[in-house]
Amino acid sequence: MASANNVTKLIFTGLFQDPEVQKVCFVLFLPVYLATVLGNGLIVVTVSISKSLRSPMYFFLSSLSLVEICYSSTVVPKFLTDLLSKIKTISLRGCLAQIFFFHFLGVAEIFLLVVMAYDCYVALCKPLHYTNIMSHPLCHMLVAGSWRGGIIHSIIQIVITIPLPFCGPSVVDHYFCDLQPLFKLACKDTFVEGVIVLANSGLISVFSLLILVTSYVIILVSLRKRSAEGRCKALSTCASHIAVVILFFGPAIFLYMRPSSTFTVDKLVAVFYMVITPMLNPIIYTLRNAEVKNAIRRLWVKNTSKVELKES
Secondary structure, X not given: OHHHOOOOEEEEOOOOOOHHHHHHHHHHHHXXXXXXXHHHHHHHHHHHHOOOOOOHHHHHHHHHHHXXXXXXXXXXXXXXXXXXXXXXXXXXXXXXXXXXXXXXXXXXXXXXXXXXHHHHHXXXXXXXXXXXXXXXXXXXXXXXXXXXXXXXXXXXXXXXXXXXXXXXXXXEOOOOOOHHHHHOOOOOOOXXXXXXXXXXXXXXXXXXXXXXXXXXXXXXXXXXXXXXXXXXXXXXXXHHHHHHHHHHHHHHHHHHOOOOOOHHHHHHHHHHHHHHHHHHHHHHHHHOOHHHHHHHHHHHHHHHHHHHHHHO
């Protein structure tokens, strides 16, 4: 078991070695993380309060924003504090916990994106049956299934990792705990474990991406019979989701569907999908969605009026 290993504490090499560069990164990434939490939190609150955002699409969007907050928070707060530390340490148990939640929430997000693509398909290809198909029980079941799928995936990753013997060195060539960097520290050949991780993580990404691409091909084919205005309106509905899918799956497939060669490249790509992408998602959805913008505006005006009444 991991607790019986000689190694109980791990040291991160970090993103950069230069202390001045690390301070610059802290100044840059702290506002990004705060924007991620506030932006996604605003979507969760707006959807839960606003009566005009009761459709399944917004329920899924709220669930995605909640996952984004949790997903980013598994790594970024520790990453930010480490940027100001000379020695970046984490316990082995803490490292395993970070791996568990990181993979759990990452895969839950993948499945949620697939669910949102299905919702888009039903809305555009079967509009007359949309209400019957996307019932409230089904929507809750799909979201619960996404979380359950993430848990199962993450349990597999941890079950693979816990039995590995770690007897030194204790330096992780990364700024957070992930499987491939941790496997480098094991006192045994981890080829089999690496293949299982590739199959578990990479194939989930690839098959989910294939489902997403197939759904959008079907949508595009079905839109040929509509007018030019109808096609533009339908494509606008899906454009935000497509942008989020590209931002998420691009880095994920790059990292998990190839043998790790240079961790420098891996770390830079990981910064993008761990720090930047969760902040972009609420921006992408709100900027292209008039209903969400109007609901946020009404919520702001309502709260401002309450504050003014209290002050008066």
